[in-house]
Amino acid sequence: MSQFWEFAFKNLFRNKRRTLSTATAICVGFVGLNLLGAYIYRSKKALDATSVYSAQRGHISIYKKNAVEQYQVKPRQYVLTKKDIEEIQIVLKQYGDSVDYTSTKLSATALISNGTKSYPVVVYGFEPESYKKSLQQKDLLLWAKDWVIPSQLENLDIFIQNPETISLTQRIGEVMALDYPFKSSEYLQLAGKNLDGDLNAINVLLGAEHTTGLQFLEDTVVLLPIQKVQELLSTDSVESFSIYLKTFSDTNDVIQKLRQHFDKMKLNYDVFRFDDVAINSMHQGTMGFLYVMGGFFVFLICTAVSLTIINSLTMGIIERTREIGTLRAVGFKVQQVIELFTKESILLAALSMLVGVILSFMICEIVNKLEIKFFPPGASQKILFILNWNVGIAASVFVLLMLVTWLSSYLVIKNKMKVKLISLINDSGENS
Amino acid sequence: MSHVVEIKSIYKSYLLGEVKVEAIKNLSLTVTKGEFTALVGASGSGKTTLLNLIGCLDNVDKGDVIIAQSDVKSLSEDQKSILRNEKIGFIFQSFNLIPVLSVYENVELPLTIRKNLDPEFIKSKVMSAISDVGLADFIHHRPDQLSGGQRQRVAIARALVTDPDLILADEPTANLDSKTAHKIIDLMIDLNQKKGVTFFFCTHDEKLMSRVQKIIKIKDGQIETV
Numbered sequence: 056m057s058q059f060w061e062f063a064f065k066n067l068f069r070n071k072r073r074t075l076s077t078a079t080a081i082c083v084g085f086v087g088l089n090l091l092g093a094y095i096y097r098s099k100k101a102l103d104a105t106s107v108y109s110a111q112r113g114h115i116s117i118y119k120k121n122a123v124e125q126y127q128v129k130p131r132q133y134v135l136t137k138k139d140i141e142e143i144q145i146v147l148k149q150y151g152d153s154v155d156y157t158s159t160k161l162s163a164t165a166l167i168s169n170g171t172k173s174y175p176v177v178v179y180g181f182e183p184e185s186y187k188k189s190l191q192q193k194d195l196l197l198w199a200k201d202w203v204i205p206s207q208l209e210n211l212d213i214f215i216q217n218p219e220t221i222s223l224t225q226r227i228g229e230v231m232a233l234d235y236p237f238k239s240s241e242y243l244q245l246a247g248k249n250l251d252g253d254l255n256a257i258n259v260l261l262g263a264e265h266t267t268g269l270q271f272l273e274d275t276v277v278l279l280p281i282q283k284v285q286e287l288l289s290t291d292s293v294e295s296f297s298i299y300l301k302t303f304s305d306t307n308d309v310i311q312k313l314r315q316h317f318d319k320m321k322l323n324y325d326v327f328r329f330d331d332v333a334i335n336s337m338h339q340g341t342m343g344f345l346y347v348m349g350g351f352f353v354f355l356i357c358t359a360v361s362l363t364i365i366n367s368l369t370m371g372i373i374e375r376t377r378e379i380g381t382l383r384a385v386g387f388k389v390q391q392v393i394e395l396f397t398k399e400s401i402l403l404a405a406l407s408m409l410v411g412v413i414l415s416f417m418i419c420e421i422v423n424k425l426e427i428k429f430f431p432p433g434a435s436q437k438i439l440f441i442l443n444w445n446v447g448i449a450a451s452v453f454v455l456l457m458l459v460t461w462l463s464s465y466l467v468i469k470n471k472m473k474v475k476l477i478s479l480i481n482d483s484g485e486n487s
Numbered sequence: 488m489s490h491v492v493e494i495k496s497i498y499k500s501y502l503l504g505e506v507k508v509e510a511i512k513n514l515s516l517t518v519t520k521g522e523f524t525a526l527v528g529a530s531g532s533g534k535t536t537l538l539n540l541i542g543c544l545d546n547v548d549k550g551d552v553i554i555a556q557s558d559v560k561s562l563s564e565d566q567k568s569i570l571r572n573e574k575i576g577f578i579f580q581s582f583n584l585i586p587v588l589s590v591y592e593n594v595e596l597p598l599t600i601r602k603n604l605d606p607e608f609i610k611s612k613v614m615s616a617i618s619d620v621g622l623a624d625f626i627h628h629r630p631d632q633l634s635g636g637q638r639q640r641v642a643i644a645r646a647l648v649t650d651p652d653l654i655l656a657d658e659p660t661a662n663l664d665s666k667t668a669h670k671i672i673d674l675m676i677d678l679n680q681k682k683g684v685t686f687f688f689c690t691h692d693e694k695l696m697s698r699v700q701k702i703i704k705i706k707d708g709q710i711e712t713v
Contacts, residue, residue: 058592058599065587381583384544385597385645386572388565477545480579 059391063399067406070374073367078407080363084356085411085456086418091352092448093419095345097441098431100198102338103303105268106329108189109203111160111181113297114306115313116334117143120323123333126294131250134292135159143296143324146316153305158185159293161284165247167223167277172231176277178245180284180293183214189299201438202268206236210263214280221245222263222278224435230274237261245279249289257287266435269337273435337433357459364400364463372396372471379471380479389472393465400464401457408453419444490553491653491685492518492541497550499536499708510536511547512708518687520652523679525696526689528705534689535657537705541687542575542655543567555652572597576646578656578688582638584630584645590617591626594644616644619682620674636667643674647684656688660695672698 067074107114118126122133135143140159147154161180166173189195190203190211207222214220221243228235238261246256259279267276285291300306306328313326325333332339372379382392419442428437499511510533518524518541528534539545540552543559552559555574562570571577584593595613598604617623620640630638639659646654659675660668672695678684696702704711 058595062585062588062592069587377583378585381577381579381585382596383568384542384571384577384583386568386649387600388568390565391600475545477539480539480544480583 059395059398060402063395063402066399067403070371073370074403077363077367078403078410081360081404081407081456081460082411082414084360085408085452086415088353088356088452088456089411089415089444089449090418090442091349092452093415093442093444095349096445096448097198097443098345099342100194100443101202101438102341103330104192104195104198105202106335106338107299107303108192108195109199109268110335111158111179111186111189111297112329112334113158114300114303114329115298115310116327116329116331117296117298117313118294118325118327118334120325122294122325123327130288130294131290134161134250134290134294135296136292139324140293140296142322146313146320146322147298149316150309150312153300153302153309155299155301156185156188157299158182158189158297159281159295160297161281161288161290161292161294163247163284163288165245165287167221167227167231168244168246169231169233169241170244173246174227174231176227177275178247178277178279178284178287180279180281181214183218183280185297185299186214186278187211192299194303202266204264204266204436206264207266213263217260217262218280218282219258219260220262220280221259221283222265223261224266224273224276225264226274226435227277228264233261237264245283245287247287249287250292251289253289255287255289257283259283268435270433270435341433353455357455360456361459361463364404364460365467368396368400368464368467372467376471376474376479376482380476380482383476384480393468393472396468397461397464400460404457404460408456412449412453415449416444418442489520490517491520491522491555492516492687493551493553494541495551495553497540497547497552499533499540499545499548501536510708511540514550514705514709516703516710518653518685520685521679521683522685522687522701523676523699524687524701524703525699526687526703526705527691527696528689528711532705533708534705536708538655538657538687538689541653542577543571572600573649574652576649576651576654578639578642578646578654578659580658580661582630582635582642582662584638584641586630589627589629590622590633590641590644593630593641594648596645597649612648612650613644616648617641619647619678620644634667635663636670639663639667639671640674643671643678647678651684653685653687656686658690658692659688660690660692665694668692669694 106112119133119135126133159182163178165176165178167176190208223237225235228237241261243259243261244256245259249255265278267273281293300309310326310328317324327334329335330338379392422440422442427440429440430437494514494516496513496515497511498513500507500509526534526537540547543554554570557570559567591613594616595609598609598612617626620643622637622640622644625633625637660671663671675686676698679686690696
């Protein structure tokens with residue numbers, strides 16, 4: 056009934072101060088949740104992009120069955136052979152529409168040395184062509200450009216031009232007392248056990264710098280084209296196969312199909328999503344923390360909004376008891392009175408949140424323009440504090456707070472409607 | 488003549504603290520369509536209780552209340568709401584107008600909950616009721632912009648707008664000065680005589696009592712004289 060909305064709207068002006076304070080509480084709650092959502096959204100997008108592209112996992116990683124747990128112990132048994140790769144590629148052809156490109160990865164533990172100083176590192180082997188493609192992906196540049204150092208983006212062809220080139224972090228360079236910026240003519244040696252357990256060593260050319268983005272990996276990880284890592288490990292096999300899809304949204308679908316296919320064909324491969332805890336505990340841990348924190352704040356804000364509405368509406372209803380009685384006397388049913396009062400709260404919440412939409416959007420824009428840099432826990436360098444205002448999050452918060460508002464007001468008025476009609480009419484708190 | 492109200496041997500008691508008060512005891516009466524009836528009696532005699540029972544605002548302990556051929560006892564709460572909306576109009580001592588609504592909207596209120604009514608029909612009914620009480624120039628005023636007498640006129644228009652079989656008024660002139668009270672009495676009598684509206688009201692106002700067709704005197708919850 057449109058008159059109910061009109062009536063509800065007029066009632067908002069009955070006690071302007073109370074209406075304003077309730078509206079402020081709802082608006083602040085809405086803005087708070089939106090900003091928190093904007094931060095979590097940005098963090099997730101950045102983590103997704105770095106997991107897929109910077110870390111070269113692809114949207115989907117395929118390993119030999121149980122390789123994630125066993126590769127370090129029995130590497131020869133758990134690598135993907137050339138035959139495995141061919142087998143996977145044949146299967147993948149069925150999903151050609153979704154797949155953008157593929158690559159392989161191989162890691163090894165080794166000792167890096169410049170003749171005077173040696174240092175233990177983990178060598179991540181990658182395909183130079185796909186590395187170049189990955190660092191040029193728009194998702195990475197959009198969400199996590201500041202998680203990649205500029206020289207990485209400037210030297211994308213260096214590994215293609217010279218597959219002997221090794222990339223170090225600045226931290227490893229410091230530990231090894233190398234001149235910084237790195238001189239591209241300096242040869243280093245990598246020594247380690249090959250897959251058969253025999254000692255092996257190769258020469259690599261220092262030529263690039265990278266960051267892992269993570270403090271705990273910054274003094275550990277070096278990057279090297281995969282053929283050099285294979286040379287070090289005396290193998291033509293790889294550790295994992297990465298699939299890069301055209302869109303993130305296809306990931307689960309392709310994973311499901313691949314798993315079904317491998318099961319059906321009795322092929323011994325494990326298929327992981329880029330954020331699977333088995334291969335990317337960092338993503339899971341960070342997002343888990345942010346979701347728990349977000350959930351806690353959602354709970355706090357919903358409780359505060361709910362209590363504000365309950366308090367405000369209870370006060371209003373006490374003052375308007377006789378009015379409720381009058382409405383019932385002229386023929387309003389219990390449900391109609393409940394509807395009238397809940398519409399009042401819903402209208403107030405909607406108006407408050409409309410203001411909140413504008414406010415939260417403006418705050419995001421201002422914060423982003425200020426280009427504030429900060430150190431996220433565990434990060435290797437400062438990154439921009441960016442808040443990505445998102446329609447989906449705003450709509451979800453809107454719906455959530457609407458539900459909270461409706462439920463809170465419904466409970467208050469429903470409780471009041473238990474009072475006998477005659478007691479409502481005879482209430483002395485009338486002000487008309 | 489058809490009976491708008493038929494009350495048969497009703498009883499009503501309530502608790503005042505821990506004391507049980509017998510407000511109405513074995514009371515029977517009828518109100519015929521077109522009557523202008525005053526219910527009089529001392530304070531605590533049961534006038535308002537009886538009015539509330541007739542208006543389906545409260546339930547009897549025992550006995551039957553039949554309003555416009557509907558046995559109230561057999562009705563659900565929602566059905567009672569519909570009965571109040573369609574058959575009964577209320578005028579309260581303290582007007583009970585909605586402060587945020589205009590005169591027009593206050594009078595329109597009982598019709599807003601009816602389904603499938605043509606907006607033009609609603610408008611004509613509301614304007615007619617407002618004109619009947621002489622407030623056509625005040626339709627956009629809010630209650631706080633009106634005098635006591637004007638507010639009571641709005642309440643009368645709100646009671647009239649649904650063309651009820653019965654208008655119940657609880658001390659309609661109690662909160663008004665004597666001059667305004669006179670005007671309200673004149674208005675009610677006029678509506679009764681010209682439009683045949685049935686009024687049943689309780690009052691202490693002797694001026695009003697002297698001008699009614701029928702007076703029911705109630706004492707200790709029972710009818711003393713008619």
